[in-house]
Structure formats: C-alpha cells, structure tokens
Amino acid sequence: MxxxxxxxxxxxxxxxxxxxxxxxxxxxxxxxxxxxxxxxxxxxxxxxxxxxxxxxxxxxxxxxxxxxxxxxxxxxxxxxxxxxxxxxxxxxxxxxxxxxxxxxxxxxxxxxxxxxxxxxxxxxxxxxxxxxxxxxxxxxxxxxxxxxxxxxxxxxxxxxxxxxxxxxxxxxxxxxxxxxxxxxxxxxxxxxxxxxxxxxxxxxxxxxxxxxxxxxxxxxxxxxxxxxxxxxxxxxxxxxxxxxxxxxxGSNAALVVAADADLDAAVDAVLRGGYYASGQACISVQRILADESIVDRFVELLAARLTEVVVGDPRDERTRVSALIDPASTDRVLSWIGEASAAGAQVVAGGGRAGRSIEPTVLVGTADGVAAWDEEIFGPVVSVRRFSSLAEAWKTVNASRYGLHASVFTRSLATAFEAIETLEVGGVIVNEVPGFRSDTMPYGGVKxxxxxxxxxxxxxxxxxxxxxxxxxxx
The missing domain is CATH 3.40.605.10 (Aldehyde Dehydrogenase; Chain A, domain 1)
Structure with a gap:
C-alpha cells in the first residue's frame, strides 16, 4: 500500500x-x-x-x-x-x-x-x-x-x-x-x-x-x-x-418459493445468496418461505447440497464461508441459533463452529419473536418456513420491520407481478437471489x-x- x-x-x-x-x-x-x-x-x-x-x-x-x-x-x-x-x-x-x-x-x-x-x-x-x-x-x-x-x-x-x-x-x-x-x-x-x-x-x-x-x-x-x-x-x-x-x-431478506418454482434454481439461489460473504450482507437470504406442497422436498434438496458451501481459509479460492468479522459476532450468531432451537426450530444442518467460523446453517420452523427470524443475523444462517397461500407468504414477508430486498421464485408472471405490487421492500427480485444488486440501479429500503x-x-x-x-x- x-x-x-x-x-x-x-x-x-x-x-x-x-x-x-x-x-x-x-x-x-x-x-x-x-x-x-x-x-x-x-x-x-x-x-x-x-x-x-x-x-x-x-x-x-x-x-x-x-x-x-x-x-x-x-x-x-x-x-x-x-x-x-x-x-x-x-x-x-x-x-x-x-x-x-x-x-x-x-x-x-x-x-x-x-x-x-x-x-x-x-x-x-x-x-x-x-x-x-x-x-x-x-x-x-x-x-x-x-x-x-x-x-x-x-x-x-x-x-x-x-x-x-x-x-x-x-x-x-x-x-x-x-x-x-x-x-x-x-x-x-x-x-x-x-x-x-x-x-x-x-x-x-x-x-x-x-x-x-x-x-x-x-x-x-x-x-x-x-x-x-x-x-x-x-x-x-x-x-x-x-x-x-x-x-x-439492515434487513432480513426473504425468499419466497412458490408451488410452481424451479426447486433446483431456488436451492441454488439459497446456496449462493445465503452464505456469500459468510452471510455478512444486508440482502443475503435469511428468511425462506416455501409453499407447503414443496417445502419438504426443498429442504431435502438444500440439505443435500450444503456440502457445496466450503468452509475454510478465505484466501483459498474454493472457500465460500469463513470467519465473521470478530469473535463477538460469532458468539452472537451462535446464541441466536441456540435461541431459535430452544423455541422449537429444527437445526437441519450446521449450527456449530468450524474452527473460528460458523458452519453453514439451515433452520426449519423458526418462530416469530426469535432474533434469527425477526432481526438481521449477519451470519451464514437461513431459516425455512412453510406457507399455505401466497397471501400468507406476502403477509409474513411484510410483517418484518425491515424492507430492503425480497425475492420470489415462480414460473407465473401473475405471481411475479403480485409480489412486485404487494411486497413492502425497496426491491423485488424475481427468480434470482434477493442479494442481486447492480451498482447502477436505485438501491435502498423502506421501514x-x-x-x-x-x-x-x-x-x-x-x-x-x-x-x-x-x-x-x-
């Protein structure tokens, strides 16, 4: 320098x-x-x-x-x-x-x-x-x-x-x-x-x-x-x-997986969008809402591919998750995982330490009132919930105090435009990660x-x- x-x-x-x-x-x-x-x-x-x-x-x-x-x-x-x-x-x-x-x-x-x-x-x-x-x-x-x-x-x-x-x-x-x-x-x-x-x-x-x-x-x-x-x-x-x-x-970006979504593409989006920068991105995937007809298959596919998210030395080109910015942040994220588990969430994958890093983590059924769902976790952790109707999914996304980016995976143009019209966020991303940002587009949030x-x-x-x-x- x-x-x-x-x-x-x-x-x-x-x-x-x-x-x-x-x-x-x-x-x-x-x-x-x-x-x-x-x-x-x-x-x-x-x-x-x-x-x-x-x-x-x-x-x-x-x-x-x-x-x-x-x-x-x-x-x-x-x-x-x-x-x-x-x-x-x-x-x-x-x-x-x-x-x-x-x-x-x-x-x-x-x-x-x-x-x-x-x-x-x-x-x-x-x-x-x-x-x-x-x-x-x-x-x-x-x-x-x-x-x-x-x-x-x-x-x-x-x-x-x-x-x-x-x-x-x-x-x-x-x-x-x-x-x-x-x-x-x-x-x-x-x-x-x-x-x-x-x-x-x-x-x-x-x-x-x-x-x-x-x-x-x-x-x-x-x-x-x-x-x-x-x-x-x-x-x-x-x-x-x-x-x-x-x-x-901050935010706790949501990704909605509709019943007609390409599940492989949605899983790929979570792997790319939930763990990049070790989860330390304000528009990384944090909350996943999957239709009840496909949620079990979605979680199964996600858990099976989680080994693709390599944990290790950040200087290694293969690494996708490494240590958080400081030990205090690591302790906080692990405590939020523990709180979610105690409140009934299932830890499907990860949840612990990998050296100074946190394992890529998937929680299922994280409750309202729990920091891992309500707040910005800023770590390699995603939470999955099921929904029975798109109206319920939009309502859940909008219930957050945050509103930066959200995404929806669907093959339906009607569903895509419904999300664009209904979600209370600064940006709605269709069939791509909520973390997508072109640096020339208007970027910011609401609430x-x-x-x-x-x-x-x-x-x-x-x-x-x-x-x-x-x-x-x-």
Whole structure:
C-alpha cells in the first residue's frame, strides 16, 4: 500500500496514534491504522468547509476525469486490493473479487453521471403573474458530505459515498468501520492524487462513536450517508437533524418459493445468496418461505447440497464461508441459533463452529419473536418456513420491520407481478437471489431498512439541491 502514514486531513497527512488491524480468520495482526480524535474530526470538517466553494466550482470535466483516473488506478492494482480486502474483512477471496469489480463499475458510472447533472425550464406563465418571466432550475451541491461505511464491503461502500459526492461537487469526509480502514484509506489516497489541486475534497477519519458523532452533529455539513445497523442509523438520523440523511440499514431478506418454482434454481439461489460473504450482507437470504406442497422436498434438496458451501481459509479460492468479522459476532450468531432451537426450530444442518467460523446453517420452523427470524443475523444462517397461500407468504414477508430486498421464485408472471405490487421492500427480485444488486440501479429500503437511494445517478440527486432561477428580462 503506497500512501503516507497518518490520516488524510486538509491538504496533507496528520500523524496520529494507531491501532492494530487483524485478520479475522486467525486473529493475526496484518497491519496498523491511524486512529482519529474528536479534535481531528472537527479539523476535517473545517478543511471541507474551507474548500467547499472550490470543489463546487470544479469543472464537470475535471470531476469526471478524476473519477476515471481513480478507476484506472484501482484496476491496475485490483489484485492488491483483493488481497487486502481478504485480510482485513476475512471475507472469502471470491467475494472480495466481486467487491473490487463492483467498485470499478461504481466509479465509472459516477463519472458518466457527471455529464447528466442538469436542470429544466419551468413554464412560469401558467399564472398571469408569470407573464414575461423566464424560469429554470439547476442542481447545486448540497455541501459537505459525511460518509460512514460498514465493515462488510469497505471499499465498495466507501466508493458509493465518495464517487457520487465528488460527481455532485461536494467535499466529503469518509469514516470507515474501525475493523476495516485500510482499503478505504488507500482508495482515499487515490482520490487525493487525482485531485491534487484540491486534496481536501476527499478526507478520511477513523475512530470510535465519539468521532462519528462529532462528524454527523456538525451544523456545517449538508448531508450524512451511512451504511450500517438500524440502531446506529436511527441515532444518526436524530443527531444529524435537520441535515439530510441517507441511511442504508439492515434487513432480513426473504425468499419466497412458490408451488410452481424451479426447486433446483431456488436451492441454488439459497446456496449462493445465503452464505456469500459468510452471510455478512444486508440482502443475503435469511428468511425462506416455501409453499407447503414443496417445502419438504426443498429442504431435502438444500440439505443435500450444503456440502457445496466450503468452509475454510478465505484466501483459498474454493472457500465460500469463513470467519465473521470478530469473535463477538460469532458468539452472537451462535446464541441466536441456540435461541431459535430452544423455541422449537429444527437445526437441519450446521449450527456449530468450524474452527473460528460458523458452519453453514439451515433452520426449519423458526418462530416469530426469535432474533434469527425477526432481526438481521449477519451470519451464514437461513431459516425455512412453510406457507399455505401466497397471501400468507406476502403477509409474513411484510410483517418484518425491515424492507430492503425480497425475492420470489415462480414460473407465473401473475405471481411475479403480485409480489412486485404487494411486497413492502425497496426491491423485488424475481427468480434470482434477493442479494442481486447492480451498482447502477436505485438501491435502498423502506421501514427500518433506511431512507434514500444509492446508485450513482440516484445518490447524486440525493446530494444535490434544486436552485430555481426566475428572470424578468429588462
């Protein structure tokens, strides 16, 4: 990793204390990362406020070229980024490769959207008072953006904060998760190199909740973009008010298997969508609702193929499940499995440890009121329930406090459109995993899954405000 020591704050790098970054698979130290203080968080906002006019005035071509330059530099070092992500997240190599590939798409898409940032004319003469007036609106940068990313996809999530902010003409201060700062730190350095005339356009601070609070409560910021847990997101929304917040929070994504579904395809979707990133994805399959006429066969097929989900060292290309981000997360997931079992769920497969990892787990009959069904488990665990009618299935999906993505497997176009019309989620995926996400589509949830939308085009709209112009020619 070729960047200076310390934190990128203002025009330079500020030396700070450091903390260990550990490989979740075996707990070994892979490096150290700088740790910010509340005072440094304030300094970063000071610097962002100071360069705000300069960033807003950057020509479209300069913003576009910077985004493309970062994309090119990242592409040239993609293998290094993939290896680093494996080490700091503990996520399997196959998932880290996907993360880097998606980051490249995100950067290029944001660059393309710079050319589409425009306004419209308005017919002011719909009222007599508007006769002779010319009206039009443009989009202007919302101001300083604070971007806070989760640990599970640190590079991609940071790119979804930084790239739209820069495309919109906003300076940004990004805060990665304490466990996974290194890939984001490197990404920020690439941006600062691409914007050498105004490096403070992109800054980074690390640290604890107090540092995060100092960022989101500063009255000089324009918006906060946060990806993480619902509990933290709700607190940020309160602390940041009345400034704009974009919240991409948790979920317990449902997959509905209708009576006419292709069962092999549905089972394949669970194997791919329930255990990727070791289950640490907000739209991974968690709740499976299968029609009573096929549920037993579905569970039988799923259990028979579970050996395809290889548990092991995340550096191994064959691995699909490895250690969770830290031992506390592992203990929590195992306790939720135990709670579900005590409440009557059948552990069809897994349920225990495999070294520092958790075995791919299938629960059947998980009850309401149990965390493994109601909350976001964020581990390699899926729960299966039966239903007797599609109306019952839709009602069960919608009963959750979350609503990010859901999917339905069916051969019926009528059933597919019924799901699209009925399910209270941000995205309905038909005959594919709920974890499907193209980085150019609008992405976000409803209810406790958040507010606002990501995807470069949509995030740029969120990070700009309309400015109306009314002119009476002299």
């Amino acid at each position: 070729s960047f200076p020591s310390g934190l990128p704050i203002g025009a330079g790098w500020v030396e700070t204390d450091s903390a260990s970054v550990r490989f979740p698979y075996d707990g070994s130290e892979i490096g150290t990362a700088p740790v910010a203080t509340v005072e440094l968080a304030h300094a970063a906002i000071d610097a962002a406020v100071a360069v705000r006019p300069e960033v807003a005035a950057l020509p479209s071509r300069v913003r576009r070229q910077a985004l493309l330059a970062v994309r090119d530099e990242l592409a040239a070092r993609r293998g290094d980024f993939e290896s680093l992500l494996v080490l700091e997240t503990g996520k399997p190599l196959v998932d880290c490769r996907v993360e880097v590939a998606r980051t490249l798409v995100t950067l290029e898409a944001a660059a393309e959207e710079v050319a589409r940032l425009h306004g419209e004319t308005v017919p002011l003469d719909l009222l007599p008072s508007g006769d002779g007036l010319i009206g039009f609106w443009t989009r202007r940068p919302i101001g300083v953006v604070v971007g806070i990313a989760g640990f599970n996809y640190p590079l991609l999530l940071a790119a979804h904060k930084i790239a739209p902010a820069l495309a919109a003409g906003c300076p940004i201060v990004v805060k990665p998760a304490p466990q996974t700062p290194l890939a984001t730190l490197w990404l920020v350095q690439l941006f600062r190199q691409a914007l050498e005339s105004v490096p403070a356009a992109v800054q980074l601070v690390t640290g604890d909740a107090a540092v995060g609070s100092a960022l989101v409560t500063d009255p000089r910021i324009g918006a906060v973009s946060f990806t993480g847990s619902a509990a933290v997101g709700h607190r940020i929304a309160k602390d940041a008010a009345p400034r704009k917040v974009l919240l991409e929070l 406790d899954s958040g507010v606002g939308r990501e995807g470069p085009r949509f995030a740029i709209e969120e990070l700009t405000v309309t400015r109306m112009a009314v002119i009476r020619p002299s």
